[in-house]
Amino acid sequence: MSAFFDAALCLPPYSIDRATVLYEAAEKLAKPDQSSLGAAVYHLPAPIERDGFTTQDVLFANMTIGVLMEGNVADQLAKRYELTPETSHLLGISSRGFSRLLPDAQQSMKEMGLISIIAREGDALKGKTLLACEFVDAADRKAMEAWDKEAAEQK
Known part of the structure; x- marks a missing residue:
């Protein structure tokens, strides 16, 4: 079951x-x-623990594989996995988010988009924090950047 935690950390990068x-x-598990x-x-039959964090839930959404960590631990995940604060909360599921793009050598689908490790928490997650490997296609990334720019200009 540790393969799910590895996947959330993009080990190996998303494919x-x-x-x-x-x-x-x-x-097969749930x-x-x-x-x-x-x-x-998917609620796993047993918890997975790593680096002082615990999960028992695996999440699949669009081009994202992740685990839902117990508690609001985005800050701690960011520190442990060297993530930086996100500027956009466009999708609305998170009120606090961190991310880190994988290095170029690990961007296996670079022609289509980019892969990041993310940690997000918010009311929609009901006391849990999403740690995930997320692929965002080029068009969506461009749209989010344009939205962020527009929102910054309105401030």
Whole structure:
């Protein structure tokens, strides 16, 4: 089950093939809860602990694989995994977020978009923090950057 935690840390970097393998493994362990976040959340039969953090929930959403950590621990995750504060909260699920782009050598789908490790917490996550490997395609990234720029200009 530690493969799910590895995937949230982009170990190895996100790929559709890797996501499919992990999704199929999760399907064998639990039935998904699809009631919130527009995601499939699988409650694992046993907790996974690493680096002082605990999770028992794996999340798959669009091009994201993650784990829901117990508690609001985005600050601690950011410190441990060298993430920097996000400027955008466009998607609304988080009120506090951190991220780090993977180095160029680990951007396996660079022609289509970029892969980051993210940590986000907020009311929608109900006392949990999402730690995930997230692929954002080039068009979505460009739209988010334009929205951020427009929001900054309105301040």
